[in-house]
Amino acid sequence: MRLLNKAFLLAAAGWLTGTVGFGQEEGIATFRTDVRRVVLNTTVVDSRGHLVTNLPQSAFRVFENGVEQKILQFRREDIPVSMALVVDNSGSMRDKRQRVESAALNLVKASNPQDEVMIVNFNDEAYEDVTFTSDLKKMEEGLTRIDARGGTAMRDAISMTIDRVREAAKKDKKVMLVVTDGNDNMSSISLERLLQKAHESGILIYCIGLLSQEDKREAKRAKRALDALATASGGAAYYPNDLNEVEKLAQQVAHEIRNQYVIVYSPTNQALDGTFRQVKVNVTGPNRPVARTRSGYYATPEPAKRQQVSQASSR
Known part of the structure; x- marks a missing residue:
């Protein structure tokens, strides 16, 4: 053992091991009180199971409960x-x-x-x-x-x-x-x-x-x-x-x-009704890539502490 x-x-x-860049932009990874955002840490592998780390935003499509969502922010950072x-x-x-x-x-x-x-x-x-x-x-x-x-x-x-x-x-x-x-x-x-x-x-x-x-x-x-x-x-x-x-x-x-994509979108359905929202990320590229991210989330309000952090970062 x-x-x-x-x-x-x-x-x-x-x-x-990480860089400072993403952490300096606290708002990207928190829900704001005016516009709700969802952050997806996404891994992409090819048909042989190898990581794919050089795809552009145009290779990705995000769906929530079957409805395509607009990607607001996209990056690959450590x-x-x-x-x-x-x-x-x-x-x-x-x-x-x-x-x-x-x-x-x-x-x-x-x-x-x-x-x-x-x-x-x-x-x-x-x-x-x-x-x-x-x-x-x-x-x-x-x-x-x-x-x-x-x-x-x-x-x-x-x-x-x-x-x-x-x-x-x-x-x-x-x-x-x-x-x-x-x-x-x-x-x-x-x-x-x-x-x-x-x-x-x-x-x-x-x-x-x-x-x-x-x-x-x-x-x-x-x-x-x-x-x-x-x-x-x-x-x-x-x-x-x-x-x-x-x-x-x-x-x-x-x-x-250390080699994941960060995808941020604002759901077309902004209701905080407590329901489960299924999330799927599709990706295209050489060697039949497949994206892996969380399978969904519950649409509930964020705790007050996280909302306050987000508000402070947006000032």
């Missing part, structure tokens, strides 16, 4: 990130723990001073061992607290982390990286409610699932949950066959996060 954490941390550190590192330290992860710690530690060490990281360890309960910080020493101390024991409340841990990211994150772009065996046997929140929270949050959720090779039924159930979270949020889920693959996957996630 110590090696796995190391690879995990290296990847997190990698995607935490921007500062608020990242939550969520690590399973339940008893079922005991034999994987050394690799996980090693991956996580390397990821933290590679973090950029402009970015911030929080660390959540969980078993049958979730523990916010490190709140958002750029202090490497605090991150390392938080990771060393990982102790594989107890049951697994994965959904509850992700739910708590979503709440904390929404409350405390300072960067416009928010990412969660979850490392777990997915063997959830203690959570109280349902998958359906958790998916709703993921849609509402706008957080990109990436998962590395170290699924059981023995209990096929449990592995299938865990995969369904992780896939659903990744699809809802616009992230991705990966399932290494070997612990040695974890570091490579973490680096892959880091690279993807």
Whole structure:
């Protein structure tokens, strides 16, 4: 598990590298009180699964509930990130723990001073061992607290982390990286409610699932949950066959996060009626590219804090 954490941390550190440009324009990533906007962090891959990073705005079309939307802003930038590192330290992860710690530690060490990281360890309960910080020493101390024991409340841990990211994150772009065996046997929140929270949050959720090779039924159930979270949020889920693959996957996630398109549109339907709005991004180009972004959002008012930030940035 110590090696796995190391690879995990290296990847997190990698995607935490960002430029100042986007962060200086706070209004682009917040809802304004006069005109509501939706921000889509979008990944494009070709038919071979390779990232496509050089497409023009004209290659993209955005649809909300089947109605095409006008793209107001478009760019591809490596921007500062608020990242939550969520690590399973339940008893079922005991034999994987050394690799996980090693991956996580390397990821933290590679973090950029402009970015911030929080660390959540969980078993049958979730523990916010490190709140958002750029202090490497605090991150390392938080990771060393990982102790594989107890049951697994994965959904509850992700739910708590979503709440904390929404409350405390300072960067416009928010990412969660979850490392777990997915063997959830203690959570109280349902998958359906958790998916709703993921849609509402706008957080990109990436998962590395170290699924059981023995209990096929449990592995299938865990995969369904992780896939659903990744699809809802616009992230991705990966399932290494070997612990040695974890570091490579973490680096892959880091690279993807640094090479996404930012698409902003103002919905033709401005009503804040609480309904779910399905979002789809179509893209054209060589080698049959496919766009991946969050599958939708709930049309509800933004919290007062975020509205105030947006108003201040527009003055």
